Amino acid sequence: MFRCLCFAVTSICASALAAESVRYDCEYKNRGRGGWVFKQAIYQVDATRRIVSILDPGVIHGNDGKPLAVPLEIRKNGVYIFRWTIRLSTNGSYDVAAMYRVRLEPKTLRVSQSVNVNDDMDHIGAGRCTVTKKAK
Secondary structure, three states: OHHHHHHHHHHHHHHHHHOOEEEEEEEEEEOOOOOOOOOEEEEEEEOOOOEEEEEOHHHHHHOOOOOEEEEOEEOOOOOEEEEEEEEEEEOOOEEEEEEEEEEEEOOOOEEEEEEEEOOEEEEEEEEEEEEEEEEO
């Protein structure tokens, strides 16, 4: 009976924890060149639904000031990978496509970002995150 009760309590706690989304406030220290990797970014991760809401200056500019929701890949080692593309029009005739890829390690709170801008892949950044909010 005691084992069944312990298992039930553990299961309830685990499912409640899985339903939470976690907000990571990240600061990139090494940001490469060109300004494509911004100094700060916020990632709201919902691991249960496998979705990340991204809010950084590039997303604000390229997505009419709204957070951008993108699919979340969770690797076997627990590392989060997510990608998105921002398309910008400069002077109405030339499009700039910036493809972002983020690797976030929830256990160590390390984060890295690479940006491919019109096939120029020399935009990388690395830094650390803090967990600022857990919400259901």
